[in-house]
Amino acid sequence: MLAPPIRSPHQTREKRSDPVICPQPHVRRAFTLFEVALSLALVSFGVISVLMLLPAGIKAQQMARYQILASAKALELVEAYNATHNGNPAIDVEANAPWNVHINGKNLQPDLESRVASYRYGMFPLPTDIAKRLDSDGDEIQRVLGDGGVLYYSQPLATTGFQENGFAPSTPPNEAQRLVMGVVGYPQNNALLHLPEKAWPYYAAYPSPPVQVVHHQNADADTADLRPIHEDFPALTGNVRWRAMLWEDLSLGTSGAGLRDVHAAYWNYFTCDPALLLGDATLADLARRYAEALIAWCITQSIPAACYNGQSVLTDFPDPANRHLQVVAARIMGHVGPIMLANSIPSAGLVTFDLANVSRMHENAIFLGNQFAARYPYDWGAPRPLQRAIMMDTPLIEYDLMGPQRPGTIFGDGKAASWWKPVTPHPVVNPGVSMTYPKLGTQAFWDGLWGPTANSTLTAPFEPAERCRQLVFWAVDWQSYEDFETAPSAPVDAGRYAKYAPRPNANFATLCGGAKWMDHHMFGYRNPEKMIVFNGDMTSVSTGTSTPPGKSSNPGVHGPDHFGGQTNDQGLGAAEMNRFIGRWGADRNANQQLDRGAVPRSTRMRAVTVARYNYYDLRVPAVIR
């Protein structure tokens, strides 16, 4: 029997002739649109998920890049913090009151952000307007700002210190500028860089004659000259005369008065006819008088003869009383000795000047000076040896933040001011007078100046955490903001305005406008963005407009200030003050043109934490090498 032929379904259907009431389920029915849409959604979800992973990879690489940049920048900041210094040699450091000279403001503190945030050393405050728009993990950035801190961005190049050109225009943009930095943790109450009332330590060469200082009209603030010794210095600025004052005369109290005769004798010898040769009778006579005047002073002061007669090499102070006077006597005699020898004068009074004695005088002058400086840092009765500056020269002075303040008024302005009292771990003895304000240094003044030594903390034990602060880096494309260059600089501390200390016939405006501002002498002052701040209002200036450096360039940026050039951010004029504070923004990517980003200022950005570094926070103005 043959098997029935196998039919295909189609054949079967073709055979059927009965009407179909209900069609059979379609065996090859297609996907419905819904199914297709669902499938597409699933596929899209998968594809998008995969695609979303790809940027994550790029972001990981970007983060790795930022971490490298942050590591390098952290190394540099810590190096600059420890190896650079606060030396701003062309500023006034003394005044009759601490609020009258800007020497202990935040800008000169031994804190990382203070030392490095300058146009020489490479990090600049991020405009506060922009910093406030940045979100971060734990809102850390806003907490830094809320605590009074500042965010910073860096210059494109390393901080070589050359010509203030680390951020000079024409430097190329750098990815490192997308990093912003902040210092987390509070700074400590630091040691003073200088005590304004007397910027100790004073230095003198050992040996040397009585210390004279060249003085600006003996510029005590009440205009009175104070016992000038001579006026041989030509007028340097207009009619202002520079005169010499004998500092030790005033600083050593009643003991110092006799030194005027010693100095006069020295001066007569030193300025005598330049044509006279050593050994000339006139010159020799003047030299002898110099020696005699000194010996007379020593006898009057009951200074042990061993300090000045050169009979023995000293190994300690001959007398525990008045060590400072012994140092002064030995120092000046060390200067007298070679002069007597050079003029072949064998003796003066009871002192013999032969080679052996003079050699011992020289030795004792240096020895006593070194001993005094090293052993008695709070005895200011004798200047420190210029040729052997050591750590102990600088006393540990801090302001007593918990004690009562000293009230007064701002010179030339009359407005009320107050300041903390300074404290030291040991009482200062023989404070004397300052070189600039000698009338100030009465005993009553010093007695009222200091706070209690018990409140001094600089030598107190401390926990490591107290000296630890943290440098935090975030990555954020802040230069995409439309106002990243036109936003005003972060607020500039008033301490960054270098002004003259009080002087006769001056008012506040002249003090603010008179000092010469030169980059290489005062890099710790002025707006840290000074090199790149715009000279004028940029509101109506088109994007892409060239902004070359030069104080006459508008549009343009400020650029460097050298000798003799008049700055355009100094003084109390509105335009000058606007430039000082950076009101019109700055060329922050240093490409010499005005840029505006695409992101509106209403948009907030997310800053991603890149790295954190702990570092030791100094309390004293120390440098490692």
Place this chain on the structure above:
Amino acid sequence: MLPVQPIRRLSLRQAFSLIEVMIAIMLGMLLIYAAMAGFRVASQSITSANRMALENSLLRAGFHEALNEVDLWTAYDDPESTVAADQYLRRAQMPFAQLPTTQRIMASSPATTEAYVYSESEMDIGWDHAYPWPASSSRTWWRANAAEWHNSRGRSGNYTLFSGIGGSPHPWLASQMDMLQTNLGYYGFCDYLPPSMLYAYIGPDPRQAGRIDLLRDFVSPSNFRNGDGGTEFAQGRYRCTKDTSYLLVPLKPVGGAGLITTGNVRRIWRTGVGATADPNANDSVTSFMKHGLSSRNQLDQKPSHWPEVKVQVARFLSHNRFVTLSKIGFTNSITGQPLELSFTSIGTTLRGARQQRKPGAPGTGAGWAKWWGPNETDNDRHLDYNPQ
């Protein structure tokens, strides 16, 4: 009964309608486009990520190499190389030259007390690498006349009676200073001396015409001294380097090996106020960098599509700051965009670098000096300690 009307048969082979086809084509195209775009983005992303990873790797490697250089100074002296040119700076009067040494005098056993008593002799003329220059030692005191300057006519007397090279009773400090600047150049001179030193010393100098005793090169404008407002007296390190610099010339300076001369390590460079902007001028920062910046490609055997990586270092003293400047740079081989990472850092001093190296003539590959601890008897000799 009404006949049942036959229901019209559904066509089992009915084609897609035009709309369906169009929708299908559109969906298909969308899918293909999305897939293509996805692949393209993926491909670009992967390429970018890979390139960035490569750049980061190179940057990281360059960074590590720069840090190694900061510590080991191989751009100035490669102690393991047997190529004489790699120890070129060991020649006389160059920064890695052998210093004459002084035997240390030990009065007690280092194994028990580690308390050494040094000779403190004024007559020592060599270099004692372990001598701490105690401030209490009278031979370390600077004894010239700091109150005197170039035109003071000698009225303060003759200070050669107290110190200076020659027959004075205190020749040690002046001899040390002379030895250091003569043997190492100005950077080494400043590196080795205590930071509070006055950088001038007494010695015979007919150019002073008997007016003052200090060597003229160290008080008046010269290859060592800047003008500094017309001041001409002994000065400290800050004023000597204010707006000016002393540099070390590396083995491969950017400007070419011809710049490795004894004169160039005894020369002052104007790098601050007064530095000319002319890159071709002799007294410009550009010229300074030609002399001071090393040039070394890191990847000589690299594939052609890899970025060119350079790690450069320059060491100089400016504004009383010993600067170690590192530069890592490469150019993106696709975009052509240059990228440079430059930074300064704290590293080994010249003195430390010299003590890392065994003594040996150029080309001998003497190697690194081992140091086991202070006063250990089996510490290797080094460039600062090689008694004959």
